[in-house]
Amino acid sequence: MKHLFIDFLNSEHWDGLREESYEDRLGRPDWLERLLTEWRITPEVPAGEAELAELRRLRAWLRELVRRLREPHPIREEDVPRLNAYLGGETGVWQFAMADGDYRIERLPARRSWEWVQSEIVLSFLRLLTEGEPKRAKICENCCCNWIYYDSSKNQSRKWCDHGICGNLMNVRRHRERKKRSEEE
Numbered sequence: 001m002k003h004l005f006i007d008f009l010n011s012e013h014w015d016g017l018r019e020e021s022y023e024d025r026l027g028r029p030d031w032l033e034r035l036l037t038e039w040r041i042t043p044e045v046p047a048g049e050a051e052l053a054e055l056r057r058l059r060a061w062l063r064e065l066v067r068r069l070r071e072p073h074p075i076r077e078e079d080v081p082r083l084n085a086y087l088g089g090e091t092g093v094w095q096f097a098m099a100d101g102d103y104r105i106e107r108l109p110a111r112r113s114w115e116w117v118q119s120e121i122v123l124s125f126l127r128l129l130t131e132g133e134p135k136r137a138k139i140c141e142n143c144c145c146n147w148i149y150y151d152s153s154k155n156q157s158r159k160w161c162d163h164g165i166c167g168n169l170m171n172v173r174r175h176r177e178r179k180k181r182s183e184e185e
Helices: 004-009 029-038 049-070 079-087 114-131 163-184
Strands: 093-099 102-108 137-139 148-150
Touching: 004 029, 004 049, 004 114, 004 148, 049 079, 049 114, 049 137, 079 114
Parallel strands: none
Antiparallel strands: 093 102, 137 148
16 A cells, blocks of 8 residues: 655655765655655745755654554544644645546645645655554665565565565574574574
């Protein structure tokens, strides 16, 4: 299951091997353009430094909210006004639409602004929170990855974003650690 806010949060990228491999993909116009085009939320003007700074603040805050999703009450009273602030203003109107035999409700922006983009990202997070299973949004347990993913496994037991990559890497690391300890004894 794909979620805009997860794709947005994964603009912080680590290669899974080294913590120092961090890359902020928001600073790459080609990456940001692909994300916005894929989710059909392309603003009228490219992001300037102020817009990128606000996107980074939003990303850090949403990442913290995802970290708290495993808690009994992840959204705190003080989070509500900030969430509503992202949804308010001139973010758009709702409209029913039909396309290729499918029905959908979509929000048409009043202006294709960066405030609207941020509103769509927050709305994606809130939809998971209110209509989905928020505890399925997880952060990869590979300390050198930090990728956020949606755990669609039946028993919600995934620990890594990709078992074939981070899962194998972590298993190899643990094996080497055990082997090293047994050699030292």
